[in-house]
Amino acid sequence: MKHARIEWGGQVHDAIESQGQLELTAGDHQGRLLSFDEVVWLPPLPPTPPNRPRTVLALGLNYADHAKELAFKAPEEPLAFVKGEATLIGHRQFTVRPAGVSYMHYECELAVVIGRTARRVTRADALDFVAGYTVANDYAIRDYLENWYRPNLRVKNRDTCTPIGPWLVDAADVPDPMNLALRTTVNSQVTQEGHTSDMIFDVPTLIEYFSGFMTLQPGDLILTGTPDGVVDCQPGDVIVTSIEGIGELVNTIKQHLPASS
Structure with a gap:
């Protein structure tokens, strides 16, 4: 559903x-x-209990072709960073391109939504802790990038920089999350194509890894990385990130307008 x-x-x-x-x-x-x-x-996510922020975990360089695109060796363990919930917006909403930046690109990603408390989960049992899946577009601003392995906050943690949706698809309706095609279009032109089977660390491995040292709660998110094929996005561009069987997420870039004096 x-x-x-x-x-x-x-x-x-x-x-x-x-x-x-x-x-x-x-x-x-x-x-x-x-x-x-x-x-x-x-964002099609379950509400979290009062006074508990949602944890958003994101992966860097989790597709070998993307690591190669950036001239980096594929990582030997998951390269993760944490994002704030204020970054999340919904389908058909607008993402702000900050004034003066020279390169801002999309990242089509399968997003995993945790369904129940997970602590020290084994890889074999990991998918039992998934509520469902959705599409995420995790924009990055390269101007502020200091290290591809550990992007600083201004690269990824900006309000409106992570559209997500439109649907949360029940895990039961996605028999194999590692067998899904990904595609991105910019103004109806295909710019990125990939497949979740090309992840370096698959979904069960990521859940086992994270739950081995932290507790995952219902509603928490894991953004699983993007394949190669990213391009700069300008104000007015309409970006559609789609994942087979999950949905098509539409987002439009708008220019940052300085506050009036």
Whole structure:
């Protein structure tokens, strides 16, 4: 099943995909059908308990072809960094390109959503702890890059820099997350193609790795890296990151406007 979180009628609603529309699943409007165009799309993630921030873990250089593209040796263990939840925005939303930067690129990534508390999970059991999967576009700003292995905060931790969605697809409907095609288009032109089978560290390995030294909670995210084929994105560009069986995430770049005096 495909799940979404949306704003409509001044409220946040949970919905599912039904007959090419959105069907509200709770509240006074339960069962109502809405078109994709009459709602504001939010990140399709379960709410976290009060006062607990969501942990967002992201992988660098997790595809061998991308590491080669950047002239780096493939890593021998996962290269991970943490992102703030404020980076996340929904489908059909706008990502700000900061003024004065020279290179900002997309990264089409399979995002893993944790479904239950995971601590010291074995690789064999890892997929049992997954609630579902969604599409992430984890923009990077190369101007601030100091080291590909450990990008500093301004490269990846910017508000609006990680669109995610449109759907959270149940894990049961994705029999093999390591057998999915990825594609990115910029203004309808294909610029990136890859396959999750080319990950250096697959999803079960990542869950085992992270849960070996930290507790993963329901709603936490693992962004699994991107294949090669990244290009600079300019204001006005429409970027579509898609993953087979998961969805097509649409995002538009807009220019940063300085505050008026």
